[in-house]
Amino acid sequence: MSEKLETMTPELKAFVEEWKSKPGNLIMVLHRVQQTYGYIPRNIAIEISTMLDVPLAKIYGVVTFYNFFRLQKSGKYNVQVCLGTACYLRGGDDIIKEFERRLGVGLNATTEDGLFSVEAVRCLGCCGLAPVAVVNGEVHGKLETKDVEGIIEQYRKLG
Amino acid sequence: MAYESYVLVCGGTACCSGGADKIIEAFANELEAAGLKEKVQVVATGCLGFCEQGPIVKILPQGTFYVQVKAEDVKEIVAEHLVKGRVVQRLCYDPEQAKKLVAEANIPFYQKQYRIVLRNCGVIDPEKIEDYIARDGYKAIEKVLFEMTPEQVVDEMLKSGLRGRGGAGFPTGMKWKFAQQQPKGQKYMVCNADEGDPGAYMDRSTLEGDPHSILEAMTIAGYAIGASKGFIYIRAEYPLAIHRLEVAIAQAHELGLLGDDILGSGFSFDIELRFGAGAFVCGEETALLQSIEGNRGMPKPRPPFPAVKGLWGRPTVINNVETLANIPVIINKGADWFSKIGTATTKGTKVFALTGKVNNSGLIEVPMGTTLREIIFDIGGGIRGGHKFKAAQTGGPSGGIIPEQFLDTPIDYESLAKIGSIMGSGGLIVMDETDCVVDIAKFYLDFTVDESCGKCAPCRIGGRKLLNYLKKITDGRGTEQDIKDMEAICDAMNKASLCGLGQTASNPVKSTLRYFMDEYMEHIHDKKCRSGKCSKLIQYKIDPAKCKGCTMCARKCPAGAISGTVKNPHVIDQTKCIKCGACESTCKFGAISHG
Numbered sequence: 001m002s003e004k005l006e007t008m009t010p011e012l013k014a015f016v017e018e019w020k021s022k023p024g025n026l027i028m029v030l031h032r033v034q035q036t037y038g039y040i041p042r043n044i045a046i047e048i049s050t051m052l053d054v055p056l057a058k059i060y061g062v063v064t065f066y067n068f069f070r071l072q073k074s075g076k077y078n079v080q081v082c083l084g085t086a087c088y089l090r091g092g093d094d095i096i097k098e099f100e101r102r103l104g105v106g107l108n109a110t111t112e113d114g115l116f117s118v119e120a121v122r123c124l125g126c127c128g129l130a131p132v133a134v135v136n137g138e139v140h141g142k143l144e145t146k147d148v149e150g151i152i153e154q155y156r157k158l159g
Numbered sequence: 160m161a162y163e164s165y166v167l168v169c170g171g172t173a174c175c176s177g178g179a180d181k182i183i184e185a186f187a188n189e190l191e192a193a194g195l196k197e198k199v200q201v202v203a204t205g206c207l208g209f210c211e212q213g214p215i216v217k218i219l220p221q222g223t224f225y226v227q228v229k230a231e232d233v234k235e236i237v238a239e240h241l242v243k244g245r246v247v248q249r250l251c252y253d254p255e256q257a258k259k260l261v262a263e264a265n266i267p268f269y270q271k272q273y274r275i276v277l278r279n280c281g282v283i284d285p286e287k288i289e290d291y292i293a294r295d296g297y298k299a300i301e302k303v304l305f306e307m308t309p310e311q312v313v314d315e316m317l318k319s320g321l322r323g324r325g326g327a328g329f330p331t332g333m334k335w336k337f338a339q340q341q342p343k344g345q346k347y348m349v350c351n352a353d354e355g356d357p358g359a360y361m362d363r364s365t366l367e368g369d370p371h372s373i374l375e376a377m378t379i380a381g382y383a384i385g386a387s388k389g390f391i392y393i394r395a396e397y398p399l400a401i402h403r404l405e406v407a408i409a410q411a412h413e414l415g416l417l418g419d420d421i422l423g424s425g426f427s428f429d430i431e432l433r434f435g436a437g438a439f440v441c442g443e444e445t446a447l448l449q450s451i452e453g454n455r456g457m458p459k460p461r462p463p464f465p466a467v468k469g470l471w472g473r474p475t476v477i478n479n480v481e482t483l484a485n486i487p488v489i490i491n492k493g494a495d496w497f498s499k500i501g502t503a504t505t506k507g508t509k510v511f512a513l514t515g516k517v518n519n520s521g522l523i524e525v526p527m528g529t530t531l532r533e534i535i536f537d538i539g540g541g542i543r544g545g546h547k548f549k550a551a552q553t554g555g556p557s558g559g560i561i562p563e564q565f566l567d568t569p570i571d572y573e574s575l576a577k578i579g580s581i582m583g584s585g586g587l588i589v590m591d592e593t594d595c596v597v598d599i600a601k602f603y604l605d606f607t608v609d610e611s612c613g614k615c616a617p618c619r620i621g622g623r624k625l626l627n628y629l630k631k632i633t634d635g636r637g638t639e640q641d642i643k644d645m646e647a648i649c650d651a652m653n654k655a656s657l658c659g660l661g662q663t664a665s666n667p668v669k670s671t672l673r674y675f676m677d678e679y680m681e682h683i684h685d686k687k688c689r690s691g692k693c694s695k696l697i698q699y700k701i702d703p704a705k706c707k708g709c710t711m712c713a714r715k716c717p718a719g720a721i722s723g724t725v726k727n728p729h730v731i732d733q734t735k736c737i738k739c740g741a742c743e744s745t746c747k748f749g750a751i752s753h754g
Contacts, residue, residue: 023471024433026453031395031434065455065612066436068395085358085555085588086514088602122437122606125360125397126173127514128210128521139176 006041016051026054026062030069039070067122075110075117077155080134084123087131091144095131096120098148115156162200164241165219169281171206171364171522172399174213178230179203182214185233193237202290205368207281208522209268212252217263217281224263225250268519271537273500275508276361276484277524280368285403288410291371297416299490303379304424312383313339316486318494320506325351325442325479326554326583327659328505328572331486334476337466338384341474346386348377348428349470349477351447352393352400355439356555357606359586361510362480364522366393366400369484370407374417374430376483379490381428384476389430392447396437404432439556439610442584443658444477446612457612458658481510481585501527505571509582515552515589518543525570532566535589546591550674554583556603556610557663559670560596579670581663595692596675597682600667601629607664618661621652625668633693637683646672687754694738697753701742703728705750712742712751 015032019025029048033040040063049056063069081087081096096107099118103111110117126132129141133151140151168174168183186201207215212226216236223246225236232250239245252266263269274280283290291297303312317332338346350373354362366373377389393401408430411417419427433451440446441456448470450456469475485507489497498506505527511534514520518540525534531551535541542548551561559580561568568574572582590599604626613619625648628641649665649672656662672679681687688696701712701721708726720736723729731742743751 024451024453027436027450028434028453031436061455062453066438068435068437083357085552085586085602086520088357089515089588089590089594121396122355122439123357123359124172125354125363126176126210127358127360127512128173128213129176130514130520132176141173141176 005043006037008044008047009036012036012044016048020052026052026059027066030059030063034069037073039073042071070108072108072110074119076115077135078117078119079151080119080121080124082122082124082130082132082134083120084125084127084130086127087123090130092131094145095133095143095148098145099133099152102148102152115159116152163198164200166199166201166241167204167207167217167219167281168201169205169207169213169215169217170203170285171210171213171367172360173210174206174215175399177214179214181230182216182228182233185230186237189233189237190241193242195237195241199241202284203286204282205280205285206277206364206522208272208277208364208524209252209266209519210522211518211520221246222263224252224266226252267540268521268523268538271529271533272524273508273526274524275488275500276365276481276510277368277522278488279372280364280522283369285368285370286406288371288407288414288416291369295491296371296487297375299487300375300378300382300416301422302490303382304422304426309339309383309385312379312490315490315494316383319489319497320494320501321482321485321489321497322505322572323479324481324485324509324584326557326581328582331478331482334466334478335380335383337464338386338474338476341467343385345388345471345473346384347470347473347475348381348384348386348389349447349451349475350377350389350391350483351442351444351477351479352391352397353435353442353447354394354397354480354584355435355437355442355610356557356584356586358514358588359512359555359584361512361522361585363394363397363400365480365484365510366397367403370400370403371411372484372487373404373480374407374411376478376486377430378417378421378428379486380476380478380483382426384474386476387427387429389428390433390451390470391430392433392435392441392451394437395434401432401434408432438612439606440612440658440660443660446658447477448475455612457614458660460657479584502569502571502574504573509570509585511585511587513539513587513589516543516546516591516594517541517589527571528569530567530569531561534570534587535566539589542589542591544591546593548589549592549594550590550596552580552588552590552599552667553586554581554663554666555586556606557581557659557666558583558586559666560590560599560674561670562674579666579673581666593690593692595633595688595690596671596678597629597633597688598690598692600671601626601633603667604629604664607660611660611664615655615657615661617652617655618657618664621648621656622661622664624648625652625665629668632679632682633688634695635682635686635693637679639683641683642672642676642679691753697738698733699731699736699738699740699742699751699753701729701731702750702752705748707748707750709747711745711747715741715745717741 216225216228321331322328441450445459446456465475510524608622706728713721718737720732
């Protein structure tokens, strides 16, 4: 699969320059990269490696260690279904299965039209609303499997 | 008070998700329209705790407590309550359709609580430093800088008996003393806000609701140990808490409460944020330090302890958010006052995120020594849906599962350890009879296997093996020998793992084996899961007496497991059945059941 090359934005460049001399900067820089592109693109990782003088292997070591960083672009609407204990007890795994079934994709994969991706996440911290799914920062709480179709349609309409 | 009334709208994550920002907007518009803009102030506060009933609106000075408020309700609240002074009954909390409970103080959820850590949560606007100062904020740092020596501060902490709320319960004063005794030079103060325990959100709520208390406490700790630099290691998954901390740090700088020469005392201290990236093991001290240094978060053997050799090899104290939130109050009110609260070995209060199958999920703070029964039944309002209590789980993936016979145990570090659990960071999850303990143990092991950093063999291999055994048992292939093997692995992981994650990862298994062996045996011998959670053990059956032979189920079955002829009872071939339940929901005659 050929990957689209991303270009380094001036803001990101300025951020890296600002953090360059601070010890322990790598994770903070990677957060900014992900914030900019939605994932950690390989060519940007290579550039960061040169700019910070950190081996590329170390960058990938860190990226793959932490769950938060992703190596693939997510769908336009990223569905994060909580699998914290409270959500699990109140049926979070059924919600995930229903999203997977309706969208026809597995976990951490993106639909062919690039519209949706499904992710299982650990505790979003609104256990009172369990089970919870978050789509692009918007929280859908107290879910039942029958709600899933409506949520997908709601975003599909937006295109 | 310049205003006649105050409208407090909960701005915690759960209420925000429920539309709190729209409610605030509606109040601003309606108050303007009613000409009350100068008389009523709207405040977006931190978490009020009663998340189950959110979004929550509280009106002062009456203390009226409105639950499940929607933006459409605001007009009525303004017109009725604020203009005419009449309570909007239909929005009050009302558990039994009986007498309306109007004020917060009358709601059982709040009656047994005692708030030290959450003292300002839901009271102040967390983005206004003036609100914090008005509630004795930054008074403790003034007292410490001008009236106390660093040694006196450490002594006060030792005397208070405060223990680390991150889970292990190490005395905070001792930690500070070790770091203080190290030779002068660069030292660091770190706040552990990497709340990774699934089902727990105490720290997030504290940071969102009262960020200045953490900054003040870190500055006090910095003064006591001789550190000039502090880091808050916070989960990137908590954007609201990060935002509020950034605002708070900027405000504290502006007023000279952070930075060079604080309040003209000559003491300098600064705080920076560092983001976690979703690794549970980074809650462990040495792994957390690795992560701040920009590395993979893998723990190191201790000793040397961080207080001797921590961040970049320098003495470092790491305290959890909840621990820190206690500190300004201890300085202001004194160690003697604090040590009167709680039990013989554990002083103060504990914040719990009460979740699961309980009626009132939410954030609560109770004195140490409160029993589980009081928490779950008095505060939590009992089990939802009329089900029966089965077990409570404290300490998340590192904790144990506590059965009914220990509901009256007064909670402290020692009592929980004795019954095979731990205090942990404050997750308290309630389970009912529809939950399977073997399945829960599997859930937690799945989590720790995923989160194990892989550095040491007992945790990396042991966790995986335990999980495999649990899968085997929940699939109906378990044997009694498996139980013996699991017990041996639990023991080895506990003794030989490098860090707290591996040492405690077997607790969910150990505690369920100890208290629910009968359920394990049912899974193994009878191939039965009494809760119906373990789907591979479910058997669907057709009652021949009720079956009319309509053939609906046979047509619906995706596996072709049902056979039979028209108008004759059908049969399910158990070897083909995939336990999807489609037949049961299709049958119009109630002939199909599972067990």
